[in-house]
Structure formats: C-alpha cells, structure tokens
Amino acid sequence: MIETSVVLLRGLQYGAAVVLLGTPLFLLYGYSPGRGVAGPTGARRLIAGAALAVALFSLAGLVAQTAVMAGSLAEALKPASLGFMIGDTALGMAFVSRAAAALIVLILFSLVPSGRVLWGLAALGGLVVVASFAWTGHGASTEGPGRLIHLGADIVHAVAAALWLGALAGFALLLARPRAPAPTHRALRDFAGVGTLAVALLVATGLINSGYLIGPERLGSLFTSLYGQLLLLKLALFAAMIAIAAGNRWRLTPALGAALAAGGDTAPALARLRRSVLVEAAVGAAILLVVSLMGTLAPPAAL
Incomplete structure (x- = not known):
C-alpha cells in the first residue's frame, strides 16, 4: 500500500511540475498582450494550482518515502525519522527543496500581477522543481x-x-475558449520549433540515460525485466505522442489556416485540434505514470 502511494504521489508531482515549468514558458514565448494566445486569468489559476499541488504532493511524498525506509507510516511520522530523511539524505532534501520552491512561486502569485515578470519567476521556480527530480x-x-553526465542528462x-x-496545458487553455482563431493558429x-527541440532533447538524453541504466550488453533485459518492459511501453507511448503531434502540425493546424484564409467556419477545425491536444495530453499523463513506476524499480544495470 505504501509503495503504491509512493508511485501515485510521484506521478502527481510529475504532472504538476510539468505545468509549473512548461506552462509559464509557453506564455513567455507564445503569449503577448493583444495576441489572444491564452487568457492570463485561466493561466494564473492553472499555474498557481500546479504550485500548490507540487508543494502538497512533495510533502506527502516525503512522508511516504520515509515510511518505505522506516518500515511503517507510524515510524515515518516520528520527528526523528523525518529529521534523518531531510537532514541526512539527498532524497529528503530534494523533496523539501521542491516543496519550498513551489511555495515561493505560490507566494509570488499573491504579490505579482499577471504578466511576463510573473511567468518568468514561475518558470524559474518550476525549473528548480523539475531539476530536483534528478535527485x-x-x-x-x-x-x-x-x-x-547522467545527472545532467x-x-x-x-x-x-x-x-x-506544459505547452499542451497551455494549448488546452487556449483551445478551451479561443478568443480569435488567427492568434490560435x-x-x-x-510551437513547431519548440516542439522539435523538446523531442530532440528527449531522444538524446534518453539514449544517454539508457546507456547508464541498461547498457548495450543488457539489451535482452528489455524483454525479460519489468523495468525493461515498462521502458518499451514508455517508448511506444512516446512514439504515439510524436504521431499525434505530427498530425497536429502537418494536418490539423494547416486545416485551421486554410479555413482562416478562406474566411470560412473555423469551429470544426478548432474542435478537431481540441480533441487531438487532449488525447496527446492523456498519452503524456500515461507516460508520467509509467515513469513514476520505473523510478521505484532497480534498472538492469543495478542488478
């Protein structure tokens, strides 16, 4: 039960963290006053909610992870157990740093008005949160x-x-109530260039990480170990995301552009894009859940 809680809390932290970093970045490079790319009010609520979720789930994850190490939830709640986890392990410090960064972002949202300054500060906090997962x-x-090298990758x-x-969350906001089809298009x-950069980085760093966690001499373990099977599932889901994103870029987005150029009804094109983005986001959420489970398993290189 405790192990299941660790996986679920890890997944919830991942989900909130990608919004906390990726959505402010989307607003920085994709939103400017007058373009109607995303409503600041909706974005503000989404990012603030993500910051709160990161803080709460990180603290809960700290307790759950301490319970795994201490043997029970009752032992984990003792000050001595929590103190040891926070003060003497990099794992505990990462949980605390993550929660602290998220809380700072949440405080900033009560002090700073919506705009590029707030999005930049939120992205910085999100960067700390996301980087902390490496530890x-x-x-x-x-x-x-x-x-x-492995830590950096x-x-x-x-x-x-x-x-x-995080950009998908921004697009979901954008497509929920588009102010104007042209800025949406x-x-x-x-986003094509940003998306291509993200995919290239994911592939390159994924290969580096796999070299450390599996290695060419253990490729057979991809089919025989639970970690390897989950990695194959992750890769299949990643390929599905790329296919959906390619459809958005090469088919659905041009269809919206054609409707705009012809002065026709853009509602059907926007509806198709909305459904596609939601499906892509759902596949992304499934990947985060798979990664959460993989994080609790020993990779083949450690066996």
Missing part, C-alpha cells in the same frame, strides 16, 4: 566519473518533457 531518480545513484530530460507537456504554428 529522487536513478541519475543520483550513478557513481564515478559519469555521475555528472536526467535534468535536461525532465526539462524537455516539461517544455512539451499562429501559436500552434509557432
């Missing part, structure tokens, strides 16, 4: 000269995922 994952367990991998998935079209 609660397999990257932190690597020793020797490759430690910094883990951080870049997480940031690239947030860049993509422009935002979708302009």
